Every structure is written in structure tokens, then in C-alpha cells.
Amino acid sequence: MDIINIKSEDWLKNAGICGLYNILCEAGDREKIQISYDEIIFPIELLENFSEKYFNYFIKTYQKTFSLYKIISTGKTLENWINNDFNDFNDKSLEILNSNIENFKKYMKSNSYKSAYKLIEGNFDPELEEKELKKIKLKKKENVEDRLEEIKHQVNLMKSIVDYFKSEEAIKYVGAKNSIYNIIRNAWDGVSFLNKQCKNPDMYSEYQEYFINPVIDYAKNYEEKKKTYKYQCISCSSKIKDLNSDVGFIREMGFDTGRKTSHVWDFNNYVGICPICKFIYSCVPAGINYVYNRGIFINYSMNMEDLFRINTSIRESILEEENSRISVFKSLQEAMNKKINDEVGYELSDIQVVRFYRDIDNDSIKYNFNIINKPVLNTINFCKNQLETIKKGSYIENDSYVYIYNEVIKKLLDNENQFLLIQKLLHYKLSMPDTTYYNAGVLASVLKLNVKYLQEVGYMEKSKSNSKDGKERDIIDEARKLGYHLQIAYNKMIAKDDNTENNNSKNNKKYNKKLNSIAYRMLNSLKTNNKHSFMDVLINSYMYVGKAIPKIFAENLDKDLEFKNIGYAFITGMIGYSKEDDEADSESLKKKN
Numbered sequence: 001m002d003i004i005n006i007k008s009e010d011w012l013k014n015a016g017i018c019g020l021y022n023i024l025c026e027a028g029d030r031e032k033i034q035i036s037y038d039e040i041i042f043p044i045e046l047l048e049n050f051s052e053k054y055f056n057y058f059i060k061t062y063q064k065t066f067s068l069y070k071i072i073s074t075g076k077t078l079e080n081w082i083n084n085d086f087n088d089f090n091d092k093s094l095e096i097l098n099s100n101i102e103n104f105k106k107y108m109k110s111n112s113y114k115s116a117y118k119l120i121e122g123n124f125d126p127e128l129e130e131k132e133l134k135k136i137k138l139k140k141k142e143n144v145e146d147r148l149e150e151i152k153h154q155v156n157l158m159k160s161i162v163d164y165f166k167s168e169e170a171i172k173y174v175g176a177k178n179s180i181y182n183i184i185r186n187a188w189d190g191v192s193f194l195n196k197q198c199k200n201p202d203m204y205s206e207y208q209e210y211f212i213n214p215v216i217d218y219a220k221n222y223e224e225k226k227k228t229y230k231y232q233c234i235s236c237s238s239k240i241k242d243l244n245s246d247v248g249f250i251r252e253m254g255f256d257t258g259r260k261t262s263h264v265w266d267f268n269n270y271v272g273i274c275p276i277c278k279f280i281y282s283c284v285p286a287g288i289n290y291v292y293n294r295g296i297f298i299n300y301s302m303n304m305e306d307l308f309r310i311n312t313s314i315r316e317s318i319l320e321e322e323n324s325r326i327s328v329f330k331s332l333q334e335a336m337n338k339k340i341n342d343e344v345g346y347e348l349s350d351i352q353v354v355r356f357y358r359d360i361d362n363d364s365i366k367y368n369f370n371i372i373n374k375p376v377l378n379t380i381n382f383c384k385n386q387l388e389t390i391k392k393g394s395y396i397e398n399d400s401y402v403y404i405y406n407e408v409i410k411k412l413l414d415n416e417n418q419f420l421l422i423q424k425l426l427h428y429k430l431s432m433p434d435t436t437y438y439n440a441g442v443l444a445s446v447l448k449l450n451v452k453y454l455q456e457v458g459y460m461e462k463s464k465s466n467s468k469d470g471k472e473r474d475i476i477d478e479a480r481k482l483g484y485h486l487q488i489a490y491n492k493m494i495a496k497d498d499n500t501e502n503n504n505s506k507n508n509k510k511y512n513k514k515l516n517s518i519a520y521r522m523l524n525s526l527k528t529n530n531k532h533s534f535m536d537v538l539i540n541s542y543m544y545v546g547k548a549i550p551k552i553f554a555e556n557l558d559k560d561l562e563f564k565n566i567g568y569a570f571i572t573g574m575i576g577y578s579k580e581d582d583e584a585d586s587e588s589l590k591k592k593n
């Protein structure tokens with residue numbers, strides 16, 4: 001066969017096909033690929049020098065996350081100092097210089113860099129130059145001018161190192177090393193250039209020999225040869241000669257244990273695959289979209305073109321915003337919104353979200369699988385404004401920032417409601433307000449999204465409005481305002497009781513304390529689904545301020561989920577709601593749009 005065709009299958013195979021597509025597109029071969037509904041077809045000649053295309057894809061796509069790039073990008077700073085003849089070189093500059101020297105040394109001494117040097121021709125010996133690099137520590141009473149000669153020497157040395165790493169060959173080989181350990185090894189390990197016993201130092205020829213040449217051999221006279229082959233590839237069912245090749249090199253086997261629809265699930269390590277499938281699996285790391293230690297792949301098996309399109313748009317946006325911690329899910333949301341707007345009557349239940357995590361501490365990886373069903377997709381699409389507000393909220397947990405947006409989307413993907421999250425957010429707000437960065441507007445948005453989700457999955461009905469316009473009743477806003485009014489009433493009562501209207505700060509503290517303890521008791525009742533104890537607290541509070549208990553609670557007393565959402569919204573208003581919150585939210589929304 002002169003052409004190779006690969007059929008869409010389970011997510012892992014599809015990620016490999018996506019990877020192959022990305023690699024070939026980057027190499028300018030897009031015109032030569034044919035894509036049908038569930039198949040990709042390409043001439044075998046595209047595999048000549050494929051290893052160059054393979055590594056080139058990773059280097060081009062991920063270079064900004066590589067240590068090589070960190071070295072190269074230092075060049076600008078060095079040049080500035082040299083061009084200004086070190087006139088503005090001060091203590092701060094020395095600090096920058098020293099930290100760069102430290103980084104340079106760390107990278108240049110690493111085994112992966114050292115093995116790349118052997119492949120790069122020329123007289124420059126980076127190992128020797130690295131030893132020359134030395135941080136400059138000023139002694140007491142010394143200043144930068146006293147050590148300027150030394151500083152100049154170090155800067156020039158670094159400049160020559162940067163020039164070395166900027167060369168085509170260094171980018172080719174060090175870039176390939178960075179690709180292997182930062183990206184490729186996320187997906188597979190233990191064979192070819194990732195086999196510790198591998199004798200060939202050149203990853204390019206190694207990849208070509210290990211993965212590509214067998215494909216070319218296999219394809220040659222396949223129709224003739226297959227008559228004598230006894231076995232079958234477990235992935236694509238082609239005939240194979242022996243069972244010497246298996247999928248054991250794929251880390252964690254990429255198993256989605258929850259979805260065993262593919263026959264790939266039945267195989268064990270000793271079951272064979274054909275060279276073409278093995279090659280496709282080697283392209284998996286080019287198909288998954290990675291951001292540092294996380295990754296995402298959307299498996300949309302209905303249509304190849306869509307599979308490529310969705311994943312390309314996700315990759316582009318996560319690489320654009322590499323610093324944004326919410327970018328993976330944000331891009332997912334955008335792709336979903338786009339998708340739902342693009343096609344009417346589109347079958348949504350076939351979108352599988354594969355999330356990847358790498359734990360650097362114990363060198364393990366993990367996949368997480370979700371199916372995006374229609375309720376989730378509708379919720380995401382309907383709650384665009386709420387999600388926009390939620391993006392602004394975060395809190396500190398275990399010394400690191402947690403973004404509420406990420407937590408909300410994760411819960412949605414796991415097909416869970418948001419009650420546990422709301423409970424936690426309100427609890428944190430009461431017990432450690434200093435580490436919470438969200439206002440009542442964010443909380444209300446999570447609640448509104450929660451209501452929408454519960455309606456979409458059919459657990460809650462839409463509340464009818466009392467007014468005649470037939471609009472849906474917004475129980476969240478309603479309850480939140482009631483909570484806020486109770487807060488004001490409390491404030492007045494306490495001021496009156498104490499008769500210390502001139503002393504505002506003292507009042508505030510007092511009313512906060514009292515309202516906080518009420519909020520705690522309400523939260524506990526909601527947590528344990530005890531509507532009656534919630535009502536007890538509520539009735540006592542309203543008796544204290546001498547007001548009637550709002551109807552909304554009695555109206556929903558027999559509806560568990562409605563009551564819970566209303567209860568949380570009420571607490572939100574009681575401890576935080578203010579008009580300013582709302583105005584601030586709409587202001588920043590306006591700016592964004």
C-alpha cells in the first residue's frame with residue numbers, strides 16, 4: 001500500500017490521530033492528507049524524515065515552556081547591558097545576573113543537556129564554559145563598580161553560551177531533549193529513545209528506526225504478506241506476523257476504566273499491535289494539549305474534522321494564556337459554547353473530556369475521564385455571564401490559590417451539583433475572611449448556575465414568577481435580597497439596643513458577630529438537610545427584628561433542593577450582599593465585553 005488509512009477509535013487512538021494530524025500540518029503537509037468522517041488517509045511518502053517533523057512539532061508548539069527558551073530569552077537582557085556599556089548596571093542587575101547564572105548552571109549540567117551536546121558540532125564546549133560561570137557576591141563595603149571587570153566577563157561568557165544555544169543544531173537537539181522530558185514522556189516511556197538502555201544517542205534517527213521504518217516495511221506488499229500472518233492487531237485488526245509489539249510503552253495505558261466500549265479494553269500487555277498503530281500511539285503526546293503538569297484532550301468521535309478543530313482551538317488558547325490558571329477550563333468552555341452555537345441539533349452526548357495530571361514529586365501520571373452530557377453543556381452555555389463573574393473569585397487552601405471557576409467546572413464535568421462548594425465558600429467567608437477573594441456576586445453566580453444545572457438534569461422545576469409576565473422567578477436573587485434586608489434590620493436593632501449610634505465601628509463588629517453565629521447555625525442545618533432547624537433559626541431572627549417571615553421559605557418547604565439553594569442564597573445576602581457588589585460586577589463585565 002502506498003497510502004495509509006487510520007480509523008477513529010477510542011480516545012487514545014484518536015489522540016494519536018490528532019497528534020499525527022498536528023505534526024503533519026506543522027510540517028506543511030495538510031494538503032496531502034485526506035480526512036473523511038471517521039478516517040485519516042495520507043501517502044506513505046509523508047513518513048520520510050518523519051522524525052524531523054515529529055520533534056519539530058513539539059519544539060515549535062511548546063518552546064516557550066522549555067528551559068532552552070529560558071536560556072535563549074536571557075540574551076536580550078545581556079545585550080542591553082553590553083550595549084549600554086554597563087552604565088546602568090546596579091545591585092538589582094547583579095541580582096538578576098546571579099539568578100540567571102544559577103539557572104544556566106542547573107540546566108547546562110543536567111544529564112539531558114549533556115547528552116545533547118555530543119550531537120552538536122563545533123568547537124564550543126558548553127561543559128567547560130559552564131564551569132567558568134560563577135556567581136558574583138559583593139563583599140562588605142564593595143559595590144558593583146568594584147567588580148565590574150568580573151561582571152563584564154560573566155556577561156560576555158553568558159552571551160556566548162546564549163549564542164551557542166540559539167544555533168540551529170542546539171535548538172534541534174536540546175529542543176528535542178526538552179520535548180522528550182517535558183512533553184513526550186507524559187504519554188509514553190521505556191522504549192526507543194526513552195529506553196534507558198538505548199544505544200543510539202541521536203533521538204531523530206532512533207525514532208525513525210524504531211517507529212517509522214517498521215511502518216514502511218509493514219506496508220510494503222502487505223496484501224501479499226498478510227496471507228501468511230497468523231495474528232491480528234488488537235487495535236485495528238490488521239494481520240500481524242507476531243506478538244512482539246505491544247502497548248506496554250503507553251503510560252498508565254491511558255485507560256478509561258469507566259468506558260469499556262472499545263475492544264482495546266480487552267487486551268493485556270502481551271497482546272500484539274501492528275507497527276502502524278504503534279506509530280500512531282507514539283503521536284499521542286502531540287494530540288493532547290499540555291500546560292505544564294496538566295493536559296486536556298477532547299474526544300469527539302463523531303467527526304474527524306471536528307475532533308481536530310476543537311482540540312486545535314483549545315491548544316491555541318491555552319498556549320496564548322500560559323500563565324492563566326483557569327485557561328484549560330476556560331478554553332474548554334469557549335470551545336463548547338462555540339460548538340453549541342455552530343450546529344443545531346448536534347448530538348452532544350459524545351464529547352468525552354480527558355484530563356491529564358502529572359505529579360512531579362513521585363513521577364506519576366493520572367488520567368481523568370468525563371462525558372459532557374447535554375445538561376452540563378446547556379448549563380455551561382446558558383450561564384456564560386455567571387461564569388464570567390465566577391472567574392473573579394479565588395481563595396487560599398493549603399497555601400495555594402484555588403480558582404472557584406475551576407472548581408465549578410470540575411464539579412460540572414463530574415456531573416455533581418455545587419452544594420459542597422457553596423457550603424465551603426460560605427464557611428470560609430465566615431471563618432477566615434482574609435484568605436477569601438470573592439464577593440456575594442460570585443457566590444450568587446455559583447448558586448444560579450447550580451439552579452440551572454439542577455433544572456437541566458431534571459431534579460428541579462423552573463420556578464414560576466408571581467407576576468403576570470410569565471418570566472422565570474429568580475429565587476436566588478430574591479432570597480439574597482431578603483438576607484440583605486435582615487442584615488440591615490439587625491444592624492438597626494443592635495444600634496437601637498445599645499443606644500450607641502455614634503460608635504459605628506463597635507456596632508459593626510457586634511452585629512457581625514451576632515449575624516455570623518446565626519449564619520453558622522443556618523449553614524449547619526443546610527449541610528445536614530435539616531430544614532426545621534434552619535426554620536427555627538430563621539424564625540428567631542425575624543422575631544428579634546419584629547418582621548414577618550418571608551413566604552419563599554414556607555412555599556418551598558417540601559422541596560429539598562429549592563430550599564437548599566434559597567437557604568444558601570439567603571445566607572449569602574445576610575453576610576455579604578450589598579448593592580456595591582452588584583454594581584462592581586456589572587462594571588467589570590462591561591469592561592470585559
Ligand SMILES: [Zn+2]
Nearest residue numbers: 233236274277
Ligand atoms: Zn493496528
